[in-house]
Amino acid sequence: MxxxxxxxxxxxxxxxxxxxxxxxxxxxxxxxxxxxxxxxxxxxxxxxxxxxxxxxxxxxxxxxxxxxxxxxxxxxxxxxxxxxxxxxxxxxxxxxxxxxxxxxCENQPLWRNVFVGRHKRNRFGLIDVAYEKQATETILKEFMGLRGAGVSADACVAVxxxxxxxxxxxxxxxxxxxxxxxxxxxxxxxxxxxxxxxxxxxxxxxxxxxxxxxxxxxxxxxxxxxxxxxxxxxxxxxxxxxxxxxxxxxxxxxxxxxxxxxxxxxxxxxxxxxx
Ligand SMILES: Nc1ncnc2c1ncn2[C@@H]1O[C@H](COP(=O)(O)OP(=O)(O)O)[C@@H](O)[C@H]1O
Ligand SMILES: [Mg+2]
The missing domain is CATH 3.40.50.300 (P-loop containing nucleotide triphosphate hydrolases)
Known part of the structure; x- marks a missing residue:
């Protein structure tokens, strides 16, 4: 107390x-x-x-x-x-x-890298790809300040x-x-x-x-x-x-x-x- x-x-x-x-x-x-x-x-x-x-x-x-x-x-x-x-x-x-x-992980898209090992699953047990991509976009834009066209959740780590x-x-x-x-x-x-x-x-x-x-x-x-x-x-x-x-x-x-x-x-x- x-x-x-x-x-x-x-x-x-x-x-x-x-x-x-x-x-x-x-x-x-x-x-x-x-x-x-x-x-x-x-x-x-x-x-x-x-x-x-x-x-x-x-x-x-x-x-x-x-x-x-x-x-x-x-x-x-x-x-x-x-x-x-x-x-x-x-x-x-x-x-x-x-x-x-x-x-x-080099050859995986950014969104998979963000959620690797702790994917968001929908009620069918499948990866909620739309959710994960959206969250990744938020990290890229809001946290990292990346607003250019080339970087999206689908991009590879290599970018x-x-x-x-x-x-x-x-x-x-x-x-x-x-x-x-x-x-x-x-x-x-x-x-x-x-x-x-x-x-x-x-x-x-x-x-x-x-x-x-x-x-x-x-x-x-x-x-x-x-x-x-x-x-x-x-x-x-x-x-x-x-x-x-x-x-x-x-x-x-x-x-x-x-x-x-x-x-x-x-x-x-x-x-x-x-x-
Ligand atoms: N897995 C391991 N097996 C054997 N010795 C280790 C292991 N990890 C670290 N050490 C030893 O522990 C000591 C501290 O290492 P470490 O914590 O890596 O130091 P630092 O990160 O400050 O360089 C070193 O002498 C290192 O050789
Ligand atoms: Mg060290």
Whole structure:
């Protein structure tokens, strides 16, 4: 009751997602060690760290692809059972993930890509094609701002540029009522123009009152897009900062410093772009 009242007057008091003391191993590799992470309502959080820091592992746990070994987890103040958490359950709770690779299927029309795995069926059990095309058109026009003649729900993914493909994947997540969109390296391998499109799509997540977790190797992209930064180093959270508390240069040198302090085994890895 008190919490409900607090939420009305202070909507940011309850995080949208809260992970507490999460650990994850892959055989003998410790991917995450005692990681606590929160994502607030209408907040864009940047997840930073060198290769192997555990960013993707954290994202996979959030999106239900991998299960944590220990810790606890709640979404909207409701506790989630770690062992039965799945992609399906994540989606039910409003957590949608956009992966850089396999975001969309190349040789399928756009509308099929939007609804793949969760088609809208009519009462005969058949795919409601008209409905799906209409919804896809809405994403293309309203979310992505594509009004040209060439792009329709029937078009193939090939007509979209790299940034637009990420845009469709983000628009799809929003369409399926995501309260949190998780973006793992959405700007990697894109040209400058395409990157700015993706950064704009991320701003639309914020404008729509939703939240996002944004992972990128590119400090500039993360700095521009995010309200807060969480830095991982070898499976642990080593720093959390609000954007107002650090400059882009400060953030970059912080990460360079971490990379320089790395163990000899991963000293050759760069904190710059590319995997
Ligand atoms: N499926 C897996 N099997 C074995 N080791 C893994 C697997 N996924 C990740 N790891 C290991 O866990 C650590 C963290 O990886 P990852 O979460 O992908 O880091 P990041 O995304 O920050 O580069 C790395 O040492 C990586 O090799
Ligand atoms: Mg990764």
């Amino acid at each position: 008190l919490r409900a009242l607090l939420n009305i007057f202070m909507p940011h008091t309850t995080p949208l997602i809260e992970l507490r003391h999460i650990s994850k191993r892959f055989g003998s590799v410790v991917a995450l060690e005692d990681v606590s992470f929160t994502l607030g309502s209408n907040e864009i959080v940047g997840l930073l760290g060198d290769n192997g820091a555990g960013k993707s592992s954290l994202v996979k746990i959030l999106s239900g692809v991998e299960q944590a070994d220990s810790g606890s987890f709640s979404v909207n103040d409701t506790s989630v059972a770690l062992k039965s958490y799945s992609v399906k359950m994540a989606r039910k709770l409003g957590i949608e993930t956009v992966y850089q690779e396999r975001a969309l 979209l540029s790299g940034g637009e493909r990420q845009g469709l994947a983000i628009g799809r997540a929003m369409y399926f009522a995501a309260s949190a969109v998780i973006l793992d390296e959405p700007t990697t391998a894109l040209s400058l123009t395409e990157v700015s499109k993706v950064l704009q799509f991320i701003q639309q997540i914020r404008k729509a009152g939703r939240s996002a977790v944004f992972i990128s190797h590119n400090m500039r992209h993360v700095y521009e897009a995010c309200d807060r930064f969480v830095i991982l180093d070898r499976g642990r959270v080593v720093q959390e900062l609000n954007k107002g508390d650090i400059t882009l240069e400060g953030l970059s040198s912080l990460l360079t410093g971490l990379a320089c302090g790395a163990t000899p085994a991963n000293e050759h890895m760069e904190s710059g772009e590319g995997e």
